[in-house]
Amino acid sequence: MRILYVSPYPPARDGIGTYTHVLARAVRERGHEVAVVAARPHSDAPEEVIGALGGGRAPLRAAVARFRPDVVHVQFAVPAFGARTLAVARWLAGPGVPSVATLHEINRDTALLRGPGRALYRHLARGCDRLIVHTRAALDTLGALGLGGRATVIPHFSAPPPPATGTAAGLRARFGLGDARVLLAFGHIHVSKGLDDLVRALATLPPATQAAVRVVVAGAVRRRHGPFRVFEARDHLHKAMVCRLARRHGLRDRLVFTGYVPDGDIAAWFNAAEAVVLPYRDAEQSGVANLARAFGVPVIATTAGGLAELFEGSPWAVPPGAPDRLAAAIAGFLATGPEARVAAPPPDTGLSTVTTRTIAVYEAVRGPLAPIPGKQPDVP
Numbered sequence: 001m002r003i004l005y006v007s008p009y010p011p012a013r014d015g016i017g018t019y020t021h022v023l024a025r026a027v028r029e030r031g032h033e034v035a036v037v038a039a040r041p042h043s044d045a046p047e048e049v050i051g052a053l054g055g056g057r058a059p060l061r062a063a064v065a066r067f068r069p070d071v072v073h074v075q076f077a078v079p080a081f082g083a084r085t086l087a088v089a090r091w092l093a094g095p096g097v098p099s100v101a102t103l104h105e106i107n108r109d110t111a112l113l114r115g116p117g118r119a120l121y122r123h124l125a126r127g128c129d130r131l132i133v134h135t136r137a138a139l140d141t142l143g144a145l146g147l148g149g150r151a152t153v154i155p156h157f158s159a160p161p162p163p164a165t166g167t168a169a170g171l172r173a174r175f176g177l178g179d180a181r182v183l184l185a186f187g188h189i190h191v192s193k194g195l196d197d198l199v200r201a202l203a204t205l206p207p208a209t210q211a212a213v214r215v216v217v218a219g220a221v222r223r224r225h226g227p228f229r230v231f232e233a234r235d236h237l238h239k240a241m242v243c244r245l246a247r248r249h250g251l252r253d254r255l256v257f258t259g260y261v262p263d264g265d266i267a268a269w270f271n272a273a274e275a276v277v278l279p280y281r282d283a284e285q286s287g288v289a290n291l292a293r294a295f296g297v298p299v300i301a302t303t304a305g306g307l308a309e310l311f312e313g314s315p316w317a318v319p320p321g322a323p324d325r326l327a328a329a330i331a332g333f334l335a336t337g338p339e340a341r342v343a344a345p346p347p348d349t350g351l352s353t354v355t356t357r358t359i360a361v362y363e364a365v366r367g368p369l370a371p372i373p374g375k376q377p378d379v380p
Contacts, residue, residue, distance in 0.1 A: 001033070002034075002067060002070045003024075003073060004034075004064065004067060005074075006053075007036065008038065009021060009045065013223070014080060015188070019104075019157075019287065020036070023354075023355065035050045037051050070098070071097065072098070072099045073099075077105035078117070079105070084225075089124055098365035099365075101131055102132040103121070104134070104284060118145055125142075128150065130152065133154075135306030138284060152361065154358060156286070157349055158290040159351040161263060161266040161267055163267070164271075168272035171269060171272055181212050181334065182272050183300075184276045185219075185276075185278075185279075186291070189238070190222065190238070193279065194279035194320065195238070196241065197279045198279040199246050199249065199255070202249070202254060202330075215254060216256045216272075217258065219258070221235040221236050270291065270292065276292040277299075279320075280302050280304045281320045284306055285305070285307075290310075299314070300333055302320040302326070303319055304320040315329075
């Protein structure tokens with residue numbers, strides 16, 4: 001098959017882009033041809049990128065026609081496409097090629113955008129033959145929107161990042177961590193990720209425990225585009241509030257912000273961490289949790305959204321928005337030895353399994369298809 005992905009894509013700094021890059025490589029290794037239409041143009045995009053939304057409609061149509069896709073797979077979330085979201089909707093309305101959409105953040109998007117967000121997802125779904133979500137909670141949301149009949153749950157895969165170029169020892173020296181016990185909060189800084197709850201939890205720990213711990217916030221605020229820059233500004237304000245809260249509790253030196261983490265340092269940060277902390281207040285799913293699983297790093301997490309499915313039965317899972325419960329989980333974790341840090345077996349989220357199930361969706365939508373209501377004879 002020839003699979004065309006429509007998605008953010010490296011070198012863009014975007015978790016969904018990284019997801020697509022890993023999945024596309026795995027699909028290619030199964031003998032299929034792969035091409036990508038990126039969310040935005042980049043002069044140094046890899047060779048599989050044949051065009052970008054916003055890079056000119058006629059050249060993009062010509063490039064897609066030359067590739068002749070059998071299936072189009074859109075990797076969608078509103079923050080990933082920003083002002084180009086409507087261009088994605090027009091793309092899915094185009095005729096002739098079966099289309100699949102993975103909805104990475106439907107719960108978060110519809111909660112934030114409310115009625116317009118629900119209308120947007122209904123509009124997008126009209127152009128799709130099949131929908132993929134990562135969690136049962138997301139599937140329930142689709143059902144409430146009347147869209148569950150064409151959807152399937154395929155978990156976010158667990159796969160390690162690119163090979164390391166840095167080391168845990170090097171990062172400890174660079175950021176002045178010494179021999180501190182590192183709790184890693186990895187990924188984009190976002191108001192829903194509960195860093196303020198984590199600071200409040202740290203404030204209730206015994207002074208000796210506080211002194212031994214460093215919380216490393218390894219990531220930056222996600223860059224937004226167009227009118228969605230208001231959400232970027234909100235996340236910057238959230239980061240500033242977290243810093244003020246840490247100073248108020250005398251914990252600012254316990255909090256280390258690294259900024260954007262290059263690929264070569266990802267493995268090193270997970271190797272340096274004693275645990276990954278996900279104090280999220282809401283969550284669709286978590287690529288960070290699956291990275292931790294791939295590295296064998298324990299996770300202290302809330303049960304927000306899809307995290308409840310990932311960490312069902314874990315002694316280190318607590319309700320969202322409960323800093324006291326989070327503090328107890330952190331203290332309990334730090335007081336146990338490695339042999340006692342065994343959680344319930346996770347569902348099968350290996351890259352091979354996820355790739356097999358995704359290809360099965362492609363195969364299911366190929367062949368003669370009945371026209372889908374809402375398709376229009378125009379492709380961006």
